[in-house]
Amino acid sequence: MLKFIFKRLLLAIPTILGVIFIVMLTIELVPGDPVELMLGEHATKEAVHNVRTALGLDKPLLTRYFLYLKNLARGDMGRSIRENRAVAKEISDVWPATLELTFAAMVIATLIGVTVGIISAVRPNSFFDNMNRILSLFGLSMPVFWTGLVLIVIFSYWLRYLPIGGTGSLRHLILPAFTLSLPSIAMISRMTRSSLLEVLKEDYVRTARAKGLSEKTVILRHALKNALIPIVTLSGLQMGQLMGGAILTETVFAWPGLGRLMVRAIFARDYILLQGAVLIFALAFVMINLIVDISYSFLDPRVSYQ
Amino acid sequence: MKNQAHSSPVKEFWEQFLQNRLAVLGLVIVIGLVIVAIFAPFFAPQDPTLQSLPDKRTKPGGKFILGADEFGRDILSRLIYGTRVALLVGILSVAIALVLGMVLGTVSGFFGGVVDNLIMRSLDILLAFPYLLLAIAVVSAIGPGVLNTTIAVGIWATPGFARIIRASVITIKKADYVLAAKALGASSTRIILSHVTPNFISPVIVYSTLYMANAILVEAALSFLGLGVQPPTPSWGLMVSSGRDFLLSAPHIATLPGIAIMTTVLGFNLLGDGLRDSLDPRLRNV
Numbered sequence: 001m002l003k004f005i006f007k008r009l010l011l012a013i014p015t016i017l018g019v020i021f022i023v024m025l026t027i028e029l030v031p032g033d034p035v036e037l038m039l040g041e042h043a044t045k046e047a048v049h050n051v052r053t054a055l056g057l058d059k060p061l062l063t064r065y066f067l068y069l070k071n072l073a074r075g076d077m078g079r080s081i082r083e084n085r086a087v088a089k090e091i092s093d094v095w096p097a098t099l100e101l102t103f104a105a106m107v108i109a110t111l112i113g114v115t116v117g118i119i120s121a122v123r124p125n126s127f128f129d130n131m132n133r134i135l136s137l138f139g140l141s142m143p144v145f146w147t148g149l150v151l152i153v154i155f156s157y158w159l160r161y162l163p164i165g166g167t168g169s170l171r172h173l174i175l176p177a178f179t180l181s182l183p184s185i186a187m188i189s190r191m192t193r194s195s196l197l198e199v200l201k202e203d204y205v206r207t208a209r210a211k212g213l214s215e216k217t218v219i220l221r222h223a224l225k226n227a228l229i230p231i232v233t234l235s236g237l238q239m240g241q242l243m244g245g246a247i248l249t250e251t252v253f254a255w256p257g258l259g260r261l262m263v264r265a266i267f268a269r270d271y272i273l274l275q276g277a278v279l280i281f282a283l284a285f286v287m288i289n290l291i292v293d294i295s296y297s298f299l300d301p302r303v304s305y306q
Numbered sequence: 307m308k309n310q311a312h313s314s315p316v317k318e319f320w321e322q323f324l325q326n327r328l329a330v331l332g333l334v335i336v337i338g339l340v341i342v343a344i345f346a347p348f349f350a351p352q353d354p355t356l357q358s359l360p361d362k363r364t365k366p367g368g369k370f371i372l373g374a375d376e377f378g379r380d381i382l383s384r385l386i387y388g389t390r391v392a393l394l395v396g397i398l399s400v401a402i403a404l405v406l407g408m409v410l411g412t413v414s415g416f417f418g419g420v421v422d423n424l425i426m427r428s429l430d431i432l433l434a435f436p437y438l439l440l441a442i443a444v445v446s447a448i449g450p451g452v453l454n455t456t457i458a459v460g461i462w463a464t465p466g467f468a469r470i471i472r473a474s475v476i477t478i479k480k481a482d483y484v485l486a487a488k489a490l491g492a493s494s495t496r497i498i499l500s501h502v503t504p505n506f507i508s509p510v511i512v513y514s515t516l517y518m519a520n521a522i523l524v525e526a527a528l529s530f531l532g533l534g535v536q537p538p539t540p541s542w543g544l545m546v547s548s549g550r551d552f553l554l555s556a557p558h559i560a561t562l563p564g565i566a567i568m569t570t571v572l573g574f575n576l577l578g579d580g581l582r583d584s585l586d587p588r589l590r591n592v
Contacts, residue, residue, distance in 0.1 A: 018431035146564030244438030
């Protein structure tokens with residue numbers, strides 16, 4: 001088991017190095033001079049020169065890459081152009097808000113998705129199952145940013161139940177978290193249904209039923225446990241969806257998180273801040289996938305022998 | 307028996323497809339959208355960029371069937387022309403991803419070994435970026451606009467295509483007819499083009515349709531954030547964003563384009579699911 005975990009950790013290193021390289025590469029794609037764009041039209045030649053040297057943009061890409069890695073290892077992600085604050089500090093200020101939002105959405109999506117999926121699988125092609133199928137299709141087809149606006153109109157303007165945006169209380173969290181979780185609820189309920197339906201055909205389920213166990217025990221203890229691997233894989237992938245969706249949800253609900261910081265950085269052409277934000281999102285996703293991989297070996301002991 | 311003599315794979319596919327009501331609905335929606343996009347000038351009551359400030363934020367009904375936006379532009383006309391933008395970005399970005407994915411996936415799957423490892427590990431790095439983030443990163447670097455948005459969405463979709471094509475190629479290359487072609491001395495290029503490629507067409511068709519749905523969502527999201535298609539070009543995502551400031555006084559400005567996005571994405575999702583069920587029964591219920 002430890003060997004497996006160690007191997008997975010080692011395999012993540014090249015991915016992380018590659019992610020950092022791609023993030024560095026984006027600034028190379030900027031047409032024209034990124035420094036001139038960052039400082040605006042009125043910047044003096046001297047200022048442009050100073051910033052370029054300070055950012056190391058006069059050095060070749062590879063040199064810059066290793067320099068960035070070296071600084072990153074010390075927790076230094078450079079300074080933002082606009083506010084001249086440490087990027088690491090700016091990100092750590094807003095990161096908890098994004099974490100709170102995505103985590104809440106994940107919990108909602110898993111609870112509702114798995115429950116609905118189980119009920120659908122137990123009674124396939126029933127009215128409930130068909131409704132679930134149709135609602136899932138809508139859940140997957142509605143753009144998150146639009147769903148958010150519609151929910152604001154209904155729950156904040158018409159019913160006046162919930163705040164329009166911002167943070168502070170649990171009530172502030174409800175609308176953005178639910179909005180963000182909708183597509184994931186749809187995905188997870190579909191996956192739970194099909195995975196559980198597969199498992200219910202297995203011999204050991206028949207045996208469990210034959211020895212007189214209650215249907216509840218058969219489903220929850222015998223079948224669900226074996227249906228869990230695809231569900232966990234999907235939930236891990238859904239975290240990526242949720243983080244991307246968080247960028248939109250945060251914009252709609254004025255949620256002060258990393259997504260909004262990133263969009264602000266793009267409009268301010270603050271490439272240093274942007275690089276930091278993209279990097280943290282990507283690294284978080286790599287870590288989540290790693291945790292999912294490792295969790296397989298707990299869910300299914302056969303995995304570690306492969 | 308008599309029927310079987312006449313049945314061809316295409317006919318069999320159609321018979322199965324037509325039995326699936328949701329899939330047929332998807333096909334109808336998609337065909338309808340394509341017709342609207344092609345004949346947009348014919349359907350649209352007005353020039354989609356024509357401003358009329360006295361009419362700004364007019365409610366639906368009357369002169370403007372679906373109302374007017376914050377510049378007094380006809381929303382129906384903008385929705386109709388928006389179909390062009392959504393489908394154009396969707397089709398072209400999927401085409402980019404398909405070509406890149408086909409080259410990378412085929413080379414990777416057919417040759418295996420070091421080449422395979424190199425290509426797949428590089429694509430893994432792209433897949434390490436959460437949904438939307440890669441497209442945002444690309445578009446924030448190369449700048450907004452229809453073309454750049456298409457490129458960004460195309461790059462975002464490439465790893466998925468490469469993976470699915472590689473998986474098909476690996477299965478196909480061990481088939482007897484490929485081994486036979488090899489034994490007869492056919493070149494790699496010839497084997498790939500005339501024996502391997504035709505056999506992964508069906509997963510690719512299914513995947514492309516489902517990716518169209520996602521590509522349209524990503525374009526709408528980028529445009530909503532102000533990073534994608536720029537005004538005054540009518541993009542649905544952009545229209546939702548511009549209606550945000552008038553949610554209370556004129557909710558139709560933001561909600562109508564969202565319904566257009568949802569219908570379009572739903573259409574491609576239904577069609578994709580239906581195609582998967584009839585083209586490749588093995589993939590059913592996935």
